[in-house]
Each structure stands twice: as C-alpha cells, then as structure tokens.
Amino acid sequence: MSGAGLEQIWVYLSASPLLHLLATLLAFLVATRINRWAGGTPLLHPVIVAIALLIGFLLLTDTDYATYFEGAQFLHFLLGPATVALAIPLYDHRERVRRMLGPIVVGTMTGIATAVISAVSIAMVLGADTETILSLAPKSVTSPIAMGIADKLGGIPSLTAGLVLLTGVTGCIVGPWIFRLTRISDPTIQGYSMGLAAHGFGTAYCFASIGAVAGAFSGLAMGLSGLVTAFVLPPIIHLFGL
C-alpha cells in the first residue's frame, strides 16, 4: 500500500459520516475508562474527557465542525426522543410528587428563579455579550432541554451545551461543600437541590456518593425543573429586556 493509497482512504473516510460517528463512540469509551481510573471524579467526567479528546482529534486532523457533525448528527438526533423519554421517570415518581406537591412546587420555583436570575444578572453586570447571556440562562437544565431553550431564545445551542456540562461539574464540586457548611444532612433535600442545580451530573453524583433516595429525588428535580424552566424562562428573560 503506497502513501497515495492511504491518502485516498483518508479522503474517503473523512468525507463519510462513518469516521466521526465511530470516533465519537470510541472517544466516549476511552473517556469512560479514564474516568474509572481516576476514581470517578466529576472533574474528569466521561463527557468532558470525550469532548476534549474529540476536539483534539479535529484540531490534529484539521477537520471543521460541520464535517464532524455529518457523522455525529446521528447521535445528536437522539436527544429529541431522549427528552421525550424523561416523561417515564417523571411518571414513575408521580406518587412522590403528589405526596409532596407543596414543598416541591415552592422549592422548584425558588430554585429555578435563583438559577436563572443569578446567572443572567451576574453575566450582565460583568458585561457579557447578549448571546453569551442567553446561552448561560438555561445552564442548570439538562442539556437536551437547555439547548432547545437557548435555540428558541436566540442563544448559541452548542455554547449552552458546553456551559451546561461545566455547570454540572461545578455543582458536583461545590454542592457537598455547601451541604456541610449549612448542615443540610437530609438526603432528599441534598438530592433535590443537586438535581435542580446540576441536572444529570448532580443525579449521577447523588446515586454514586449519597444514595438511592437522593438519586431518585435528584432525577425527579432534573425532570421537573427542565420542564418548568422551558415554560418560565422566556418570560423571565423578557423582564431583563433581552
């Protein structure tokens, strides 16, 4: 096989969706291994590591994002049905929601208002671009919902996706510290707060480090706050005149 032959193969591969779809799956597998070696720390979350590996790969091979996305779009497309599927765990938790409707409503509304208003006002005071602010607003919501919201608001969905992931990592680092400082020991409250502020990352953390009850409440908070935020965020943004 001559050098020219290899080059032809590369030309074929880099133009077909196959290569980048496979690269995404392999990067995720490697990232999962790396995370396991590192003892499951949220700092080296598989998603973060996989994204870093793929960005490195694209830079090395001088591939633009549009070409990469040709392949990766098949995975990306599944975010839509996956968002719809969040109805299943919500339905499973319906008894719990009914039993604690009052606290859940108050906690969810207060939490969402804090997440959105603090993010938007801090970014505004610090002088961020409007696009950045709109991309930051849904940062506490699980990615598929947050990206949809950012898109509808005029933010940048892929920037939102990255910010949502970083919010998740931040939540897993500061959360346990805040609970210790303010002496919150109830796993249900810890779980609900983590799920609301740090979506799926918070939920995974709760299952791994606090327990099943905290994990279940975290998942519940993630689903409910995602749903509610999609409805209340646009009017809140209007209040800021954006």
Add this chain to the structure above:
Amino acid sequence: MALIIGMSVLLGCQFLGEVISRALSLPVPGPVLGMLILLIGLTIRGSVPQSLRTMGEGLLKYLTLLFVPAGVGLIQHFGLISREIWILAITLIVSTSLTILVTSQTLQRVARKEFQPKERDT
C-alpha cells in the same frame, strides 16, 4: 418489534410537540412539549407499556453520550470563550452555588417533615 413501537411513540410525541410549538410559535422546545404529551398520555393510560420503557430507559441510560456531539461544538466558540472566560467562570461558580444554597434552604424550611421519604422506595 418492541423497540420499533417504543421509538415510534417517542418520535410521535416529539413530532406532535414540534408541530404545536411551531404552529403556536411557543418559546418552549418541541421535545419538551412532547415530554408533556407523553406524561399526559401515560397518566391517562395508567401504566408505561413495556416497549416504551425498554426504548426510553435505553436512551436515558446513554444520555450522557448524546451530549458529546453538541459539546464538541465548543470548538467553534474558542474566541468567545477566551474573551469572556472570567465572566463565564464567575457566573457558573457563583450562580450554581447560590442555586444549591437557596434550593436546599427553601426545602429545609418548607418541608422539614413532609420531605422525609415515608417508605423505602426508589
């Protein structure tokens, strides 16, 4: 067939959601409306069909993988990120801490007793 039925239900709900979102020009994303439609459907039906559960829980199990393609999109925003790195870092850390603090304090106050799980279910 189970996976095909399950996927059809999910895509059908998403489709309805997209149509409603666009037709009424709502600011709510189509898949979120689809999620609401499915939730209402499940509540009326009173149970989750096994085919839907298999497909849905399969998707949710690998949800983190599905974030990767969009996350790689950060490659397009290096300029913006390096320009506003401190704004982004401060906003993320302060806002996320505040959200956890306020949510947990609110729940602690509103629901001291009610929020305890009454039985050991998950």
